Amino acid sequence: MTYLTKTAAVLFLFVTAACTSTSGGLFGGSGSDINGAGIGSIDETSLEYFDAAIGSTVLFAVNESSLSGNNIAILDAQAGWLNANQTVSVLIEGHADEQGTREYNIALGSRRASSVRDYLVSQGVADSRISIVSYGKERPIAVCSNASCWSQNRRAVTIVSGGMGV
Secondary structure (H helix, E strand, O other), X not given: OOHHHHHHHHHHHHHHHHHHOOOOHHHOOOOOOOOOOOOOOOOOOOHHHHHHHHOOEEEOOOOOOOOOHXXXXXXXXXXXXXXXXXXXXXXXXXXXXXXXXHHHHHHHHHHHHHHXXXXXXXXXXXXXXXXXXXXXXXXXXXXXXOHHHHHHHOEEEEEEEEOOOO
């Protein structure tokens, strides 16, 4: 074996061992890493945990505001976090891609934000803690005129807007 091959093999073993460690992997912590993401040492009540472990964004199909299975999994985690952090309020932003009129996309973004709000409320989050806004196609995160960008822009984003000193 060459030096480079040996180094690569050792590095591979180190990374593999760190990823499968039950004691927190490379990042320490209690071993409660979410899917091996190395976030076990982050305070589970923090905004950092919400962003890193749970996620703030759910995506939608073209012209849809109904929730998919992937969306439900993310929203279940959001609801759990929100129910554990009762002082936090959120703003749910509804977004659309650049296709269609401004008016249509504002309405679609509103339906998307409302779907997320309604689901969170059904999971025990107080409606009084949730506000919604629709930006339609006005605030894209990806700017180009093709399906890869459009799919990223069809979304609802849960923004922690109060109760944490933010």
